Amino acid sequence: MKDVSDITEIMKKVGLFGIGLWALTEEKIQDIADDLIENGEIKKEEGKKFVREVVDEQKKQKEDIEKKISSKVQETINKADIATKDEVRELKEIIKKLDEKLDKLTGSNDEEKDV
Numbered sequence: 001m002k003d004v005s006d007i008t009e010i011m012k013k014v015g016l017f018g019i020g021l022w023a024l025t026e027e028k029i030q031d032i033a034d035d036l037i038e039n040g041e042i043k044k045e046e047g048k049k050f051v052r053e054v055v056d057e058q059k060k061q062k063e064d065i066e067k068k069i070s071s072k073v074q075e076t077i078n079k080a081d082i083a084t085k086d087e088v089r090e091l092k093e094i095i096k097k098l099d100e101k102l103d104k105l106t107g108s109n110d111e112e113k114d115v
Contacts, residue, residue, distance in 0.1 A: 029054045 032054075033047040042050060083091070102108070 026051070026055055029058075 029051050033042070033050045036042045036050070037044055037047045
């Protein structure tokens, strides 16, 4: 029976590492395993293990890519000095309070603002 390193070697042979494994569907992965079984490169139970390992690796790669993208987006936002939702909400609250104070000081009310 082949061990994990043998399965990994087979995965490398069919070019699954490093070329967008995350983009493959589970059905396509199963097709690859079926081809390997049909060609006698692995046994049926190894094919099941192969599919499971590839799907697990696929999930890991997807999570890694998502983390990298999220990190880069956050880095870009920080460099761009863009206000966050919380900062905008805080500023709106400050403006509202200042507007209320200004209304009190000037004796204005909402009806006069609409005119």
